[in-house]
Amino acid sequence: MPYVLYRSSLQIHGVMFTMSATGDPSVTEVGMVYKVVNFYSFKKIERSLEETQEVLQSICENQNVLGTILLSPEGANFALAPDTVDETEQNSCFESLIDQIKERTEFKEFVPRYSTGSQKPFPRLKVRIQESVITFRGDQDPKVSAIKNGGRLLPEEWAAKIKDGSAVIVDTRNQYEWEWGKFKNADTFAIDKFSEFPEVFTKKYADQKDKTYLMYCTGGIRCEKAVAWANDLGFDQCYQLEGGILRFFDDLDQDSEKYYEGECFVFDRRWALDQNKEEVSAPSAANQGAIKQPKQYFEPQSQQGFDE
Numbered sequence: 001m002p003y004v005l006y007r008s009s010l011q012i013h014g015v016m017f018t019m020s021a022t023g024d025p026s027v028t029e030v031g032m033v034y035k036v037v038n039f040y041s042f043k044k045i046e047r048s049l050e051e052t053q054e055v056l057q058s059i060c061e062n063q064n065v066l067g068t069i070l071l072s073p074e075g076a077n078f079a080l081a082p083d084t085v086d087e088t089e090q091n092s093c094f095e096s097l098i099d100q101i102k103e104r105t106e107f108k109e110f111v112p113r114y115s116t117g118s119q120k121p122f123p124r125l126k127v128r129i130q131e132s133v134i135t136f137r138g139d140q141d142p143k144v145s146a147i148k149n150g151g152r153l154l155p156e157e158w159a160a161k162i163k164d165g166s167a168v169i170v171d172t173r174n175q176y177e178w179e180w181g182k183f184k185n186a187d188t189f190a191i192d193k194f195s196e197f198p199e200v201f202t203k204k205y206a207d208q209k210d211k212t213y214l215m216y217c218t219g220g221i222r223c224e225k226a227v228a229w230a231n232d233l234g235f236d237q238c239y240q241l242e243g244g245i246l247r248f249f250d251d252l253d254q255d256s257e258k259y260y261e262g263e264c265f266v267f268d269r270r271w272a273l274d275q276n277k278e279e280v281s282a283p284s285a286a287n288q289g290a291i292k293q294p295k296q297y298f299e300p301q302s303q304q305g306f307d308e
Contacts, residue, residue, distance in 0.1 A: 032085040032118060033085060033087070033116050033117070033118065034081055034085060034116065034117050034118070034119065034120055034121055035081060035082065035087075035090045035094070035114060035115070035116050036067075036079065036080070036081045036114065036115050036116070036117065036121050036268065036270075037078070037079075037080050037081070037094055037097075037098075037112045037113065037114050038078065038079050038080075038112070038113045038115070038219050038246065039078050039110040039111060039112045039113060039219075040075065040076065040077040040078065040110065040133065040219065040220070040221045041075045041076055041107045041109060041110040042074055042075040042133065042144050042147050042148065042224060043074075043075045043076075043106060043107060043109075043144065044073065044074065044075075044144050045071075045072075045073055045074075045075070045106060046106060047105075047106060049071055049072070049073065049129045050129070052071060052105055052106070053071055053127050053129055055104050055105055056069055056071070056076075056101070056105065056127050057125070057127045059097065059100045059101060059104065060080065060097070060125050060127070061125065063082065063093050063096055063097050063100075064082060064083045064084065064093070065080050065081065065082055065083065065093065065097060065125065066080070066081055066082075066083050066121075066122040066123070066124060066125050067079045067080035067081050067121070067122045067125060067126075067268075068080075068122065068125075068126045068127075068128070069126070069127045069128070070128055070130055070133060070134075071127065071128065071129050071130070072129065072130050072131060072132050072133050073131075073132075074132055074133055074144050075107075075133045075144070076107060076133060077133050077134065077221060078110075079121075079122070079267065079268060080097065080122075081120075081121045081122055082094070094112070094114070098112060111243060111247075113219060113243065113246045113247060113250070114277075115246065115266070115273055115277040115278070116277065116278050116279065117269075117270035117273075117278070117279030118279055119269045119270050119279060120269065121268040121269050121270055122268060122269070123269075133221065134194060134221055134222055134225060135193070135194060135195050136194060136195060136197075136198070136225045136226075136229065137195055137198050137229075140198060140229055140232075141225070141229075142225055142228035142229050142232060146228040146231070146232065147224045147225060147228045149228070150224060150227040150228040150231060150238075150240060151227060151231070151237075151238060151239040151240065152227070152239060152240045152241075152242045153214070153239045153240070153241060153242060154242050154251070155241065155242070155243070155247055155248045155250075155251040155252055156251065156252070158214065158216075158239075158241050158242075158248065159252065159255075159258075159259055161212070161214055161239075162183070162214070162259055166212060167211070167212040167213065167214045168187060168205070168211055168212065168213050168214070169183050169185060169186040169187060169214045169216070170186065170187050170201070170213055170214065170215045170216070171183070171186045171187065171188045171189070171216060171217075172194065172197055172215050172216065172217045172222045172223055172226050173188075173194075173217050173218065173222070173265075174191055174192055174193060174194070175188070175189070175190050175191060175192065176192070176265070177218070177265040178265075179265075180262055180263045180264065180265040180272045180280075181260065181261055181262020181263040181264055181265075181272075182260070182261065182262065183216065183259055183260050183261075184259060184260065184261050186216075187204075189201070194222055197222075197226060198229065201226075201230070202233070205235075209233075209234045209235050209236070210237075211237065212237040212238075212239075213230065213235060213237065213238040213239070214239055214240075214241065215227055215230070215238065215239070215240050215241070216240065216241040216244060216245060216248075217241075217244050217245070218244050218245050218246060218264060218265070218266065219243065219244040219245070219246050219247075220240060220241065220242060220243050220244035220247070221244075223240035223241065223244070224240065226240070227239065227240045245260070245264045246264065246273075246277065248260065249264070249273075249275050249276070249277050250277070254275075256275050257275060260275065263275075263280045
C-alpha cells in the first residue's frame with residue numbers, strides 16, 4: 001500500500017511549527033530561507049573510499065554543513081546545506097565548500113545546482129559509503145566510461161526536441177515523484193525504486209528501438225545510467241536532459257511552464273520545489289491527497305538513500 005504524506009504547519013508569533021509525516025517536529029522562523037546545493041560526479045575513485053569519506057566529513061564539519069553524501073567506487077552524490085540562514089554566511093560557505101571538495105578530493109568536474117526553502121532541509125550530516133552512487137541493476141549496471149559517453153541534450157535542445165513532436169519523453173523517476181509534476185505528455189511508470197525502471201521500459205519499448213527517446217530525472221544522475229544502459233541495448237537515439245529538471249527550470253526560467261506541469265519532488269524535508277526552485281508550501285490542487293511518502297523516510301537505515 002502506498003504511503004501518503006501529511007504535513008501540517010502552525011504559525012504562532014512569527015514562528016512556524018511543522019510536523020512531518022515521520023512525526024518529527026521542526027521549528028522555523030517565518031521569513032528564514034535555507035539554501036541547498038545538489039551535485040554529483042561519476043568518476044572511478046583511485047583513493048580508498050574510507051580516506052575520501054574522512055576528507056569529505058572533515059570539509060563539511062569545518063564548514064558547518066548538513067546533508068547527505070553517498071560515496072561509491074563509481075563516484076558520489078551530494079545534497080548539502082549550510083546550517084545557517086544568514087545569506088552572506090551561506091554564500092561564503094558554498095564557495096569554500098566547492099573549492100575544498102575540488103582541491104582535496106578527486107571530484108573536480110561537477111555542476112552545482114542551488115535551491116531554497118523555508119524548512120531546514122537536513123537534520124544531520126551523513127557521509128555514507130555504498131556499492132553504487134545510484135542503485136540500478138547489478139547485472140546491467142553501465143560502467144563509468146559508458147556513462148560519460150551517453151547522449152545528452154542541454155535544456156534548450158531538449159525543448160526543441162519536444163517541439164518537434166517525434167520523440168518519446170520518458171520519466172525515469174518513481175511514481176511518488178512524478179505525481180508532483182512532470183514534462184507534458186511524458187510516459188511515466190508506476191515504480192517505487194529506480195532499479196525497477198529497466199524492466200518496465202523494455203517491456204513497453206523493446207521492439208521500438210528505432211524511435212528517439214528523451215529521458216529525464218530530477219538532477220540528471222539517474223538518466224546518466226539509464227541512457228548508457230539503453231544505448232548498450234541498441235536504443236541508439238536515446239538522450240538525457242543534461243542537469244535534469246532543476247537545470248531546465250534554471251535555464252528556461254518562466255518558459256519552463258510551456259513544457260513542464262506541476263512541481264518537482266526533492267529528497268529532503270522540503271518535499272517539492274516550484275519552477276522557481278522555491279519550496280512548495282502545499283501540493284497543487286490536482287495532486288492533493290495523492291502524494292506518496294518515500295519508503296526510506298520510514299526506514300532511515302535503507303541503503304537506497306536519496307536518488308538525486
